[in-house]
Amino acid sequence: MDIKTLSAVIGHVSSATTIDVYSHVTDQMRVQAAEKIEKGFGRNEEWEASEKPTERPVTPSEAKGEPFRPYRGKYRKPGTGGVYRLGESLYEGRYTPKNADGKREVHTVYAKTPEDCESALAAMIDEVKARIAEGKRIKTEDTPTS
Numbered sequence: 001m002d003i004k005t006l007s008a009v010i011g012h013v014s015s016a017t018t019i020d021v022y023s024h025v026t027d028q029m030r031v032q033a034a035e036k037i038e039k040g041f042g043r044n045e046e047w048e049a050s051e052k053p054t055e056r057p058v059t060p061s062e063a064k065g066e067p068f069r070p071y072r073g074k075y076r077k078p079g080t081g082g083v084y085r086l087g088e089s090l091y092e093g094r095y096t097p098k099n100a101d102g103k104r105e106v107h108t109v110y111a112k113t114p115e116d117c118e119s120a121l122a123a124m125i126d127e128v129k130a131r132i133a134e135g136k137r138i139k140t141e142d143t144p145t146s
Helices: 003-010 015-022 027-040 060-064 114-142
Strands: 082-087 090-095 107-111
Touching (some): 082 114, 090 114, 107 114
Antiparallel strands (some): 090 107
């Protein structure tokens, strides 16, 4: 099937959109392209093993033998609070939900390590959510029904 037909079947406006979305370049394709270019400049022999580019560049942490650490983004998921470093060995966990009346209220915990702060924050969030749910339940019971 040609790209124009595929584009029409998928429902894209143009075949360029289809190519942009579904085309990709792998590391192996890059190595093969580099080999073809090298051969095109007059060097007809194959690359030696020591000259061949690696599949993926080695990061500085891998070169040092450090373990992989996943990237932690700047923003957390809603409802999980936040942990902030206040000093050399002081961390603050903050959670700011809306209470039963719809107003924001700030809740904080403090700890000496980020791990302790995360666990204290999780416990505090569960407690606050239970208290807010109880407040909403009481509020709906007190509201007269028509």
